[in-house]
Amino acid sequence: MTTQTHAAETTEVASLDDLEGRPHARLFDGEPQTIRLTLEAGNCVAPHQHPDREIVLHLLEGRLTVTLGEEEYDVTEGTVVRFDGDQYVSPEAVEDSTALLVLAKRQE
Secondary structure (H helix, E strand, O other): OEEEEEOOEEEEEOOHHHOOOOOEEEOOOOOOEEEEEEEOOOOEOOOEOOOOEEEEEEEEEEEEEEEEOOEEEEEEOOOEEEEEOOOOEEEEEEEEEEEEEEEEEOOO
16 A cells, blocks of 8 residues: 555555455554455355444455345445445355455544
């Protein structure tokens, strides 16, 4: 990761390919939380919540079945899904998949 500071601004640049850690790898410290999710075909993340967060999931490659609450969504490469982190989420890889997730604090 590269960090450049100019006056009151900070710009961080990261490469997904340089990250370590599976299935989750954090891109940057601080807010909003930015995570690379990597799952091999057949693997999943158990149902969980991210209270007080709004989440954007961008599937970069592969195919996922994402369960949100009681609903199931077929997510294909290039699809972007935005959802409330208060509901239970469980992604399962139909094929090897990489997604970028941004977890932002909910604005009231």
